Amino acid sequence: MTTVEPRRTGTAEPRDRVAADETVGIRMTVNGTETTVTVPPRAHLGDVLREQLGLTGTHLGCEHGVCGMCTVLVDGEAARACLLFAVQCEGAEIVTVEGLGTPEDQHPLQQAFSAHHALQCGFCTPGMLMSSYDLLSNTPEVESEELPEQMSGVLCRCTGYRGILAAVDDVRQSHPDGVPGPRACGARTLVGRGTGGGSGAGAPAEEVPAAALAQEVRLPSGPPSAVVDVTSALRQPVERVWAVLDDFDLLARCLPGARLTEVLDGDRYRGRAVVALGPVKLSFDGLAQVVERDPAAHRLRFHAQGADAGGSATQADVVLAAEAGPDGGTVLTAHADVHLTGRVAQFGRALAGDVSRRLFEQFATSVDEAAETGSVTEPGRGAQLRLVLGTVRDTVGALVRRGLTRVRTLRRR
Numbered sequence: 426m427t428t429v430e431p432r433r434t435g436t437a438e439p440r441d442r443v444a445a446d447e448t449v450g451i452r453m454t455v456n457g458t459e460t461t462v463t464v465p466p467r468a469h470l471g472d473v474l475r476e477q478l479g480l481t482g483t484h485l486g487c488e489h490g491v492c493g494m495c496t497v498l499v500d501g502e503a504a505r506a507c508l509l510f511a512v513q514c515e516g517a518e519i520v521t522v523e524g525l526g527t528p529e530d531q532h533p534l535q536q537a538f539s540a541h542h543a544l545q546c547g548f549c550t551p552g553m554l555m556s557s558y559d560l561l562s563n564t565p566e567v568e569s570e571e572l573p574e575q576m577s578g579v580l581c582r583c584t585g586y587r588g589i590l591a592a593v594d595d596v597r598q599s600h601p602d603g604v605p606g607p608r609a610c611g612a613r614t615l616v617g618r619g620t621g622g623g624s625g626a627g628a629p630a631e632e633v634p635a636a637a638l639a640q641e642v643r644l645p646s647g648p649p650s651a652v653v654d655v656t657s658a659l660r661q662p663v664e665r666v667w668a669v670l671d672d673f674d675l676l677a678r679c680l681p682g683a684r685l686t687e688v689l690d691g692d693r694y695r696g697r698a699v700v701a702l703g704p705v706k707l708s709f710d711g712l713a714q715v716v717e718r719d720p721a722a723h724r725l726r727f728h729a730q731g732a733d734a735g736g737s738a739t740q741a742d743v744v745l746a747a748e749a750g751p752d753g754g755t756v757l758t759a760h761a762d763v764h765l766t767g768r769v770a771q772f773g774r775a776l777a778g779d780v781s782r783r784l785f786e787q788f789a790t791s792v793d794e795a796a797e798t799g800s801v802t803e804p805g806r807g808a809q810l811r812l813v814l815g816t817v818r819d820t821v822g823a824l825v826r827r828g829l830t831r832v833r834t835l836r837r838r
Contacts, residue, residue, distance in 0.1 A: 443512075453514045455480070456524030457610030464511045471495045471506035474521060482522040482551045486580075493579030496552040496559075497521050503559035503578075522551035524610045525558065532608050533599065534558055537592035545585030552579040557593045558604060565603040569594050641693075642714045642728040644740050649762035653781040657789035659747075659755040661796035666747045666755040667723045669795045673715065676725075678801045679791035681784050692718070698731060700784075709733050723747040740764040757792060759785045 443449055448463045455478060462477050471488070474480045474497070486494035488507045495506040498520040526532035534554055537543070544550055556579045560567060567575055572590050581589060596604060659666055669675050673694050677685040680698065687695040692715040699708045711731025718725055723746060730740040742762045750756040763781055791801045 449512055451511055451515050453517050453519055455519045456521060456607070456613075458612050462511065466510065466512050468511050469507050470497070470499075470504075470509040470511050470514055470519070473511040474506060474519070480521045480523050484548055484551055486548070486552075491580075492549075492552075493556060494549055494552040496555040496579060498555060498559060502563075503556055520555075520607050520610065522554055524607045525554060526608045530608050532558075533596050533604060534561075534592070537595045538589070541588045541592040541595065543585055543588035543592040545581070545583045545588070548583075549579055549581050549585075553581070553589055557589075557596070558607075561593070561597055561600065561604045562606075565597070565601060567597065569597070572597075640712075642712055642730050642740070644728055644730075644742055644762075645764045647764075649742075650765040651763045651781055653759065653761040653763060653785060655759045655782055655785040655789065657757045657759075657786065657793075658750055659757055659789065659793040659796065661755060661793055662753050663723055663747050663749045663755045665796040666757060666792060667720065669792050670723070670725045670745055670747065671718070671720065673713075675795055675799075675801070676792075677713075679788050679795055681787045681791075700780075709739065711739075717744075738766045755796075757789050759788070761785070 443466045448465050450461055450463050452459065452461050454460070455474070460478065462473055464473055464477070469488075471483055471485050474483045475485070483497055483506055484494040485507060486492035488495075490505045490508040493505065496503050497506050498504070499509065499514065499517050501518070526535050531539075532554075534557055538550065538554065543553075553576070556576060560575050564575075572593055573586075576590060576593060669679065673692075674685050674688075677683050677694065677696055682700055683696055683698040685694055685696045689695060689712075694713045694715075695711070696713065697708065697710050709731030711729060713727050713729040715725065715727045717727075724744070725746075726742075726744045728740070728742055730738070732738045741764070744758075744760045746758050747755050761781065795801050
């Protein structure tokens, strides 16, 4: 459980306790646009700016408050976005590097960085710009010789420091009474990459959870994170297997950790799925939509997407097909293009594909059971443990085989 309280007194009432897997609606003004975001209590401001509001100019480096790449202005003061929980920013005014100026109307600091070749690779540039803006707006009397120490809170990774200091000193001399304010703050649409993203100005907080629920499934256009093809031999005849595939409620219960929570129109279904892999436990609230249902061919295709409160998200294009197999059984094939984003995407493609494949294998076993009995046994912790051990065993085995191959190659040389 996490206690969420406003960062400033007098502007907002303390919130009730929020569970770790719940989300909170937060109002703040970002670059002049009043916005409402739905965030988990542990999400830091940097991730929310980048993922939910699409303001990727705020770079994340160390995420420990050391490098300063994520420096933004919070109520006019420089702050590390990676050290602030977004829930601490209720009612705050945030300015990111996108609010400083536009390509057509650059801020004097941006012009000076360009003139003095202070951009280098560009990774530290947003942090340098926002830190120098904070310095020159709050301490315009700073001396030239003080700049190296005053700007030391943001680390340059490619030795562009002389140009950066020259640019800041140039603006310091040109604006001895303080630098002009940001030039790109105003009402605009903020759209990020994650679900539950920012809304336009004025969305009531009580409407946030409903607005965060996806109403349609959208698949990314890029290549999938993992492609899964599983073929399983089932004992039950094809018509009984198809009866399971054609019943989406029963079908959902065959998916390990999944359950249906709401049936919508348009062959859409809302549900929740919990996936545990060792210490990592993800709980996805999602939506599935059947896009093809062919009883004659015993073929079902559906699109699904889900989002975890921790920022992980997954989308999948799933095709299930059943055909008569030997001895009166059924051959069930499953193909899935799986797209992963957020924390879950940190798994390697091989690991993500292996976990997905094992989940589908458990799914096939449950379909066979459902075809025979009309119900599904809830998988216990033993099944999850076998999933973990099997994945670890195969991963270690692959690494050992790879190492032996490399040793044999070196010996031959």
